[in-house]
Amino acid sequence: MMSMEDFIRGIPKAELHLHIEGTFEPELMFAIAGRNNIRLRHKSVEEIRAAYEFTSLQDFLDIYYEGAGILTTEQDFYDLTLAYLRKARSQNVLHSEIFCDPQTHTARGVDFSTVMEGIHRAVTDAAEESGISAKLIICFLRHLDESAAMETLEQALAFKDRIIAVGLDSTEVGHPPSKFRRVFDRARSEGFLTVAHAGEEGPAEYIRQALDLLKVSRIDHGIHCLDDRALTEELARRRIPLTVCPLSNLRLRVIDTMESHPVREMMRSGLMVTINSDDPAYFGGYVNENYLAVATAFGMTKEDIGRLAKNSFTASFLSRQEKDRMTAKVDEYMKQYG
Ligand code: HPA
Ligand code: ZN
Numbered sequence: 001m002m003s004m005e006d007f008i009r010g011i012p013k014a015e016l017h018l019h020i021e022g023t024f025e026p027e028l029m030f031a032i033a034g035r036n037n038i039r040l041r042h043k044s045v046e047e048i049r050a051a052y053e054f055t056s057l058q059d060f061l062d063i064y065y066e067g068a069g070i071l072t073t074e075q076d077f078y079d080l081t082l083a084y085l086r087k088a089r090s091q092n093v094l095h096s097e098i099f100c101d102p103q104t105h106t107a108r109g110v111d112f113s114t115v116m117e118g119i120h121r122a123v124t125d126a127a128e129e130s131g132i133s134a135k136l137i138i139c140f141l142r143h144l145d146e147s148a149a150m151e152t153l154e155q156a157l158a159f160k161d162r163i164i165a166v167g168l169d170s171t172e173v174g175h176p177p178s179k180f181r182r183v184f185d186r187a188r189s190e191g192f193l194t195v196a197h198a199g200e201e202g203p204a205e206y207i208r209q210a211l212d213l214l215k216v217s218r219i220d221h222g223i224h225c226l227d228d229r230a231l232t233e234e235l236a237r238r239r240i241p242l243t244v245c246p247l248s249n250l251r252l253r254v255i256d257t258m259e260s261h262p263v264r265e266m267m268r269s270g271l272m273v274t275i276n277s278d279d280p281a282y283f284g285g286y287v288n289e290n291y292l293a294v295a296t297a298f299g300m301t302k303e304d305i306g307r308l309a310k311n312s313f314t315a316s317f318l319s320r321q322e323k324d325r326m327t328a329k330v331d332e333y334m335k336q337y338g
Contacts, residue, residue, distance in 0.1 A: 002337050004180030007302055008291045010337065012329045014095040014312035015088060015276050015287050017220050017243035019169070020077075021068040021101055021140075022279025023084040024171040032068050032079065041066075052282055057201050057252050058171055064282060068104045077118025079188040085126035085134060087280075091288045094326060095133045095316060098123075099167055102152055103141045112155040120162050135317055137195060139167040140183065144176035157190060164317050167191035167220065168210075172202040177209035182274065190257075193217050193317060199224035201254060204231055211240065218243060218315060223254070223262050226269065236270040245278035246294050247285045258297035267304070274312045306334045 002010075015222060026048040033040050042048045054060040080242035081098070088096050105115050116136075123134045138156055140149035156163055166187045168180060177184075177196055184194050185267070198210040202222035207225050210216045211234075219225070225232050235242070244263055249255045255262075266273050275294065280286040285293070295305060313326040 004295050004300075004302070004305075005292055007337060008295065008305060010092055011286065011309045011333050012092055012326065013291075013303060013309045013314050014097070014274075014316045014318075014326070015093050016097045016218065016241070016274055016315060017099070017245055017276035017278055018088075018096060018314060019064075019086070019099045019101065019279050020081055020084060021071070021104065022064060022336050023087075023281050024067050024071070024080060025083070025087045026134035028079065029067060029070055029082060032072075032076050034071050034173050036070065036076070038070055040070075045125050052251075052284075054252050054282075057254075060252055060279075060282065061170060064279065065104060068101070069108060071105065072108075072110060074114050074121070077115055078122045084121060085132055086130070087286055089126070089130045089132045091286055093132065093183040093287060094329070095135075095313070095318060095322075097135045097137055097164070097317060099137050099139050099169065101141060101169065102155070103144060103148060106152070106155070110154075111157075113209055116159045116162060133318075133322075135164040135231065136165050137165045138163055139170040139197075140180060141169040141170040142168050142179065142197075144184050146180055147326040149180055153183055153187055153190070156192075157207050160191065161311045163192065165195055165209055165217070167194070168198075168214070169220070172197060172200055176202070176206050176225065177214050181213045188215060191260075195220055197221055200249075203250075204228035207231060207235075211235075216240075221245060221249070223249060223266070225271070226262050226265055232269050232271065236272075236330075239272050241272040241274055241311065242266065243274050243315070245276050245283075247283045248278035250293075251283045258293050260296065262295065263294050264298045272311055272315055273308065274315050275308050302334070302338045306330060306338055310321075 026045040195218045196210040197220040199207040204227040218241045277287045
């Protein structure tokens with residue numbers, strides 16, 4: 001019989017919660033810093049990896065923004081994105097919805113278009129190379145004010161055909177979704193879908209706000225929803241997907257042990273749960289390692305994994321037709337190996 005690890009490796013899946021800046025591996029950091037004449041604080045790849053001991057989301061973000069600050073040229077964004085898409089395809093990811101943080105780059109004088117062009121060229125080349133598909137979601141940094149987000153949205157209008165949705169990330173506590181109500185209203189009126197990080201470190205109330213005020217199609221993380229029973233029931237009834245990132249939650253100490261992760265209870269509550277890697281270069285695993293971590297911690301069955309993989313396509317922003325084609329691939333895999 002096929003091992004759980006091999007079963008997870010082979011199953012067709014989508015990834016829906018992935019920050020492109022969070023795929024920046026130390027080896028590529030050195031290569032790109034070298035050609036951009038940037039001196040890194042650390043002397044080796046090993047030294048960089050050793051520094052990845054996080055105590056909270058903020059503790060991580062400080063290091064993550066430092067790394068992202070190396071990215072300067074269109075080629076940098078291209079190389080970063082192509083490396084991720086190749087890695088994802090090697091894990092049988094057939095579709096990925098990629099976050100990027102334009103403000104992290106425009107604040108340093110990098111053009112919005114440089115970020116867009118580099119990512120887009122990589123998405124096009126990767127599709128041609130391996131058939132993987134990708135969509136782009138730009139996130140507003142919630143530690144900055146709403147007017148900065150509005151400026152970013154205005155820059156995004158010229159790239160409407162390349163951006164499927166807008167999202168909200170960075171420091172959560174103290175920066176509730178309500179702070180971004182007007183910019184999300186505007187984004188929806190311009191035709192963008194909306195998502196938001198909510199209930200990662202923040203309370204269930206932030207998930208409620210993301211739903212009611214930002215009218216999001218998905219909640220990113222959302223693991224604190226179980227604290228509010230009415231909210232959980234509504235999320236389940238409306239089949240609002242939650243993009244859960246288990247290794248991220250563990251590494252940022254949102255949970256103490258993988259065995260205490262709420263994902264099992266979330267699935268039992270009838271929620272549309274998906275499994276994702278968030279910032280894989282920083283958290284010690286890409287999407288398959290995240291599936292394996294929860295499968296091991298909860299003794300999940302192949303049926304459970306099949307459901308999570310199917311959810312990943314159902315919860316995506318693919319067309320109805322593409323979703324049907326992808327979920328049929330999962331069904332086929334289950335019939336053969338499940
Ligand atoms: N939460 C908030 N902001 C982020 C994250 C995250 O997990 N990863 C990158 N930016
Ligand atoms: Zn995230």
